[in-house]
Amino acid sequence: MTSSKKQKAIQNQFRERMNEDELMNCMRCGFCLPSCPTYIESGLQELHSPRGRIAVMKAVVDGLIEPDEDVERTLNICLGCRACEPVCPSGVRYGHLLEEARDIIQQNKKHSWPVRVLRKLVFKELFPYPNRVRIATASLGFYQRSGLQTFLQRTRLSHVLPAHLREMEKVLPSAPTLKKMKKRPKHLPAQGEAKRRVAFFSGCLMDTLFIETNDATMKLLQLAGCEIVIPSLQTCCGALHGHSGEKEQAKWLAKRNIEAFEQCQADAIITNAGGCGAFLIEYDHLLKDDSDWADRAKAFVEKVRDISAILIELGFQHKGLKLPPQIVTYQDSCHLRNVMRTSSAPRQLLQSIAGVEFREMRESDRCCGSAGIYNIVEPEMAMQILDHKMVHVEQTGATTIVTANPGCLLQMKLGIERKGLGEKVRAVHIVEVLFEAVKESGLFEESKDGQAG
Known part of the structure; x- marks a missing residue:
């Protein structure tokens, strides 16, 4: 397809698929x-x-500008953090517009063969299949434990990688063995009286x-009084696909997950990753035009809850939690805050722990620069955002940075590494802090299967 034909095809699809009412609502x-963040940092x-991006989308729809590389660049530099949505007086669902526009452009884009191979490998051959993700993770574990990682770092052979990827490699957690990843529970009883029957969305990287x-x-859910079902047929949430212009693949994954969780008959579907939760909670939008799945998607969405929200609902903040004295600050997961609208629950849980001095970080609701794979594909902007974030972290004097999403967690660890604060500051997921407090308070009893009993 020639460049002019490609641009015409993109423009026609913009007219057909973009929600003009939403565009006009701005x-x-x-x-x-x-x-x-990108407006400020730019x-x-x-x-x-x-x-500005909505104006560009509208201009493409109206035929005022051509959907060229500049348009694509404007859309790609966006973090997709959706911080604009809660403050919009018109309620514009900017995230939906962005994903639709990116999908149209990607589906009409002619990538080089290495990029085509990589996209196919990641989006179609890896993440949709949990066992392949386990094998890939086990391979990373072998690389870490075999001494190969240390050898490459000491001999500087790792310098074939760009600087930002070398930095990110340093903060990756130790990957588990394949045996450990395959030995996963399918059902766990509540500790004490069962208050809820919940299904756990375990995710792929999580x-x-x-x-x-x-x-x-x-374990926290068990201690809170939840009987837990973990569907074995669940798969990747599809967020990576939806944000990267692979919408049809995202729909396929959504249908697989809906089907897997329908069989559980659970009161709630629990997630512990803000990015996953935000995509799960919008399955109804993703499948709104599919008559066979629209109602099923709505029923699914109504049950999706973040771990912090259900713990507050079940009174976990009154458990008498405690930790050794430390200053704690919280970095919001953008999607947990802006899409799932959950921001007070994590703070309430942290403030309920005796020994914790909670200090609110300036602009804690502003993106850290992780944004899925944004810090890989847009490293310059991501690191600029992160460096400013770390200034605010240091101002709190915190020794513990807490967040609620794996990407945010790695990004904050990277920030600590870049600032040389590793001996003074740590970054942890909120459930890790809570479980530390549970053990410190003597509330946890280990059973033979390694779960709470």
Whole structure:
């Protein structure tokens, strides 16, 4: 397809698929500007604001501009943090517009063969299949434990990688063995009286690279009085696909998950990753035009809850938790705050722990620069955002940075590494802090299967 034909095809699809009512709802009031990290970090460039990007999308629909590489660049530099949505007086669902526009462009883009191979490998051959993700994680574990990682770092052979990827490699957690990843529970009883029957969305990276966090999550749920079902047929949430212009693949994954969780007959579906939860909770939008799945998607969405929200609902903050004295601050997961609208529950839980001095970070609700794979594909902007974030971290004097999403967690660990604060500051997922407090308070009893009993 020639360049002109490709642009015409993109423009036609913009007209057919973009929600013009949503585009028109933007009043250009500018309320979104102070909340947009890329607008601020770019020196207040209008094209890097939500208002500016919506104007670009509308101009493509109206035929005023061609959907060229500049348009694609404008959309790609966006973090997709959706901080603009809660402050928009018109309620514009900017995230939906962004994902639709990116999908249209990607599906009409002719990538080089290495990029085509990589996209196919990641989006179609790896993440949809949990066992393949386990094998990939086990391979990382072998690399870490075999001495190969140390050898490459000491001989500087790792310098074939870009600097930002070398930095990220340093903060990756120790990958578990394949045996450990395959030995996962399917059902766990509540400790004491069963108050709720919940289904746990274990995720792909969360149940491999962050397996300890998942284990702690399930133990907290047991202690809170939850009977837990973990569907074996669940798969990747599809967020990576939806944000990267692979919408049809995201729909396929959504249908697989809906089907897997329908069989559980659970009161709630629990997630511990803000990015996953935000995508799960919008399955109804993703499948709104599919008559066979729209109602099933709505029923699924109504049950999705973040771990912090259900713990507060079950009174976990009154458990008498305690920790050794430490100053704690909290970095919001953008999608947990802006899409799932959960921001007070994590703070209430942290403030309920005796020994914790909670200090609110300036602009804690502003993106840390992780944004899925944004810190890999847009490292310059991501690191600029992170460096400013770390200034605010240091101002709190915190020794513990808590967040609620794996990408945010790695990004904050990277920030600590870049600042040389490793001996003074740590970054942890909120369930890890809570489980530390549970053990410190003597509330946890280990059973023979390694779960709470």
